Amino acid sequence: MSGDSKIGPVGGIARTTPLRSVASESAAAARAAAPPAVGDNLPAARLIRLAGGLANQTPPVDVARVASLRSAIASGNYGVHPAIIASAMIDFHTGGGE
Structure with a gap:
């Protein structure tokens, strides 16, 4: 769209730094702001590990x-x-196929 003379800048926003450095800075800030996981006592930490383990398994x-x-x-x-x-599709979507 940079070559289209009919469309100007949207909202007057101009990027002064490259996108890559902005993204890496925001990711670093998010990691720094996140509290460290405290072992297996947090259910969320266990669920995240479980989801990661399941995602790595082949079906x-x-x-x-x-x-x-x-x-x-x-x-x-x-x-x-x-x-x-x-019939199988209807059973599945109506809960009859369970």
């Missing part, structure tokens, strides 16, 4: 099921049943 995959689906698709034997799919 469980049923390799045999994937292989059977691939072979069924490749051979043309995989059938899609729209009525069954629609």
Whole structure:
């Protein structure tokens, strides 16, 4: 947009320092202002560690099921049943599929 002569500066804000240094300064200020975690006594600290551990895990995959689906698709034997799919979607969204 810098080449567009119809659009001027928005709100009269002019950046005097590069974005990278502003972001790094604000991140450093946020880290300095945050209170240190005090061991396992804080439920939030435990939840954050648990969430981080779960995020680093790979999702469980049923390799045999994937292989059977691939072979069924490749051979043309995989059938899609729209009525069954629609029913399952409705059950899921109405809470009936639990």
